[in-house]
Amino acid sequence: QSVLTQPPSASGTPGQRVTISCSGSSSNIGSNTVNWYQQFPGTAPKVLMYNNNERPSGVPDRFSGSRSGTSASLAISGLQSEDEADYYCAAWDARLNGWAFGGGTKLTVL
Amino acid sequence: QVQLHQSGPGLVKPSQTLSLTCAISGDSVSSNSAAWNWIRQSPSRGLEWLGRTYYRSKWYSYYGASVKGRITINPDTSKNQFSLQLNSVNVEDTAVYYCARGPGVLSPWGQGILVTVSS
Numbered sequence: 510q511s512v513l514t515q516p517p518s519a520s521g522t523p524g525q526r527v528t529i530s531c532s533g534s535s536s537n538i539g540s541n542t543v544n545w546y547q548q549f550p551g552t553a554p555k556v557l558m559y560n561n562n563e564r565p566s567g568v569p570d571r572f573s574g575s576r577s578g579t580s581a582s583l584a585i586s587g588l589q590s591e592d593e594a595d596y597y598c599a600a601w602d603a604r605l606n607g608w609a610f611g612g613g614t615k616l617t618v619l
Numbered sequence: 620q621v622q623l624h625q626s627g628p629g630l631v632k633p634s635q636t637l638s639l640t641c642a643i644s645g646d647s648v649s650s651n652s653a654a655w656n657w658i659r660q661s662p663s664r665g666l667e668w669l670g671r672t673y674y675r676s677k678w679y680s681y682y683g684a685s686v687k688g689r690i691t692i693n694p695d696t697s698k699n700q701f702s703l704q705l706n707s708v709n710v711e712d713t714a715v716y717y718c719a720r721g722p723g724v725l726s727p728w729g730q731g732i733l734v735t736v737s738s
Contacts, residue, residue, distance in 0.1 A: 511665050544724045553717055553728035554666070565726070597666055599725070607683050608656070608668035608725065 512537065512609035513598050520617040526586040529614045531598030533579050537609045541601040543581040545574055548595045548613075557596070558583060585616075593618045621645040623718050623729035631712075631736050637705040640695075641718030641729050648694045648701055649674045654721040657692060657703045660731075661714035671721065672701055708736045 514532040521527040531543065542561050546554035556565055558574040561581065573584045581600075585592055595613045602609040627639035639657075646653060654673035660666050670682035672692045682690050691704045705712060713736045719725040 542723075546725075553731050554725075555728070556724055556726040559724040559726075599666075601722075605684065606681055607670070608658070608721075610666035610668070612665045 511612035512602060512605070513600065513611035515596075515598060515611035515614045517612065518615045518617065520619055521585075521588045522619045523588055523590065525588045526584060527588055527616065528585075529583045529596050529598075529616070531581045531583070531611050533581075533600060533609065535579060536604035537579075537600040537602040538576060538581055539579040540603060543574065543576050544599045545583045546597045546599065548597065554597060588618055590618045592616060621720055621727055623720065623727055625716070625718055625729040625732050627716075627732055627734070629733055629735060631708055631734060632738050633709055633736055634707055637703070637708050637712065637716075637734055637736075639703045639716055639718075639732060639734070640700050641702070642698070642700040643720075644699075646720065648699050649696055651675060655692070655694070655701045656719045656721050656725060658717045658719060658725070658728075659712075659714040660717065663711075664714070667714075669703070669705075673722075710736050712736050 545558035547557040548554040561576040562574040571587045597613045598611040622644045624642045631637045654671045656671040657669040670692045672680040689706045694701045715731045717731045718729040
């Protein structure tokens, strides 16, 4: 049972816009910034978004993030086949004094 | 560019100790602005933060509740690396183990090592 709640799956067709939600509590998302990680099979997670809505260099602006209250979301516009991956949200949890992760969302590009 | 490279055995017997090392290049384990983390991933538990160590005039180590009492994370300044020791392992500790640099955001991550607990 992950601390942060994500839908297990999401899907869309090429060119569509998809959003992935992440729900937490006052001790994590409600008081700390949210990061998003992208993971391809057999590889380590890689940061896709940090500080709620900042993209590391090299991440296309098709990806955007937002946070409101104790929830966050990741949006992918102009969906492409190479976006098919697992996506995880994460936030520091002050009550746990550690990182809290979502259970991950498997994105399928139809 | 910071890179992390993990090493250690992929098979550990039940009740024994799991030991992994994460070698750092492009940064220092003694950096006053970094924190060095261990995370594991399994189908049943997802991504699970295990703990971290960092240096701020002295060394600090903090551990996750799920493994507290069984875990030790130590820096090795002579080799610029940090290690994970998990005692009294059981089959539920079977997972891919990652190291990662923080704080603020976990980046980069090591390549991951699948550790299987089996007799």
